[in-house]
Amino acid sequence: DAKTTQPTSMDCAEGRAANLPCNHSTISGNEYVYWYRQIHSQGPQYIIHGLKNNETNEMASLIITEDRKSSTLILPHATLRDTAVYYCIVRSYGGSQGNLIFGKGTKLSVKP
Amino acid sequence: NAGVTQTPKFRILKIGQSMTLQCTQDMNHNYMYWYRQDPGMGLKLIYYSVGAGITDKGEVPNGYNVSRSTTEDFPLRLELAAPSQTSVYFCASSYQSGLAAHNEQFFGPGTRLTVL
Numbered sequence: 001d002a003k004t005t006q007p008t009s010m011d012c013a014e015g016r017a018a019n020l021p022c023n024h025s026t027i028s029g030n031e032y033v034y035w036y037r038q039i040h041s042q043g044p045q046y047i048i049h050g051l052k053n054n055e056t057n058e059m060a061s062l063i064i065t066e067d068r069k070s071s072t073l074i075l076p077h078a079t080l081r082d083t084a085v086y087y088c089i090v091r092s093y094g095g096s097q098g099n100l101i102f103g104k105g106t107k108l109s110v111k112p
Numbered sequence: 113n114a115g116v117t118q119t120p121k122f123r124i125l126k127i128g129q130s131m132t133l134q135c136t137q138d139m140n141h142n143y144m145y146w147y148r149q150d151p152g153m154g155l156k157l158i159y160y161s162v163g164a165g166i167t168d169k170g171e172v173p174n175g176y177n178v179s180r181s182t183t184e185d186f187p188l189r190l191e192l193a194a195p196s197q198t199s200v201y202f203c204a205s206s207y208q209s210g211l212a213a214h215n216e217q218f219f220g221p222g223t224r225l226t227v228l
Contacts, residue, residue, distance in 0.1 A: 041200075043202050043220055044155070045219070046217065049216075087154065101157075103154045104154050
């Protein structure tokens with residue numbers, strides 16, 4: 001599975017959009033981009049995933065560049081409860097293991 | 113649905129003691145996983161199972177054992193606890209099939225283990 005690079009930490013003002021970048025320059029054609037987050041001391045939570053088209057759900061939007069070498073997770077109106085570590089993960093669909101490879105992620109701090 | 117449940121929430125062990133971390137899911141998922149998370153780090157896969165009776169090693173299996181006798185349960189066994197096993201342990205489950213849209217994993221709340 002391709003590796004990802006994320007900033008260590010970011011700040012965002014409450015009510016503003018939080019844009020979290022992720023680089024995955026070695027991504028291959030059959031690999032998806034997944035985003036999970038981990039609120040302090042809790043288990044990780046799935047947010048969104050995509051292959052090459054932009055995706056949106058009730059939690060966030062995922063923007064993937066045309067060359068698929070980077071992506072951005074957008075939380076449109078960040079709240080204090082969105083303070084968490086956000087993990088960008090690239091892996092193949094399905095597969096024999098199904099496990100996710102977590103890096104250190106980006107620590108997002110939403111401030112009042 | 114309760115989702116993925118883990119017991120205990122916290123445990124302190126002495127070096128050389130053994131214990132079993134329990135994990136149960138009620139979503140009829142076929143895949144289950146055990147991860148550990150050391151302070152300030154991402155999660156690392158210990159063991160996983162693709163169905164009852166089938167288990168396999170992940171990235172950091174040494175010092176652990178697992179079994180999967182039912183679809184619902186996936187206990188993790190520590191035989192001879194060592195300080196290096198001080199960590200937070202997360203169990204997860206997912207549904208995998210050739211036609212699955214994606215492998216969203218559902219995580220339990222974690223077990224915080226300290227070995228002294």
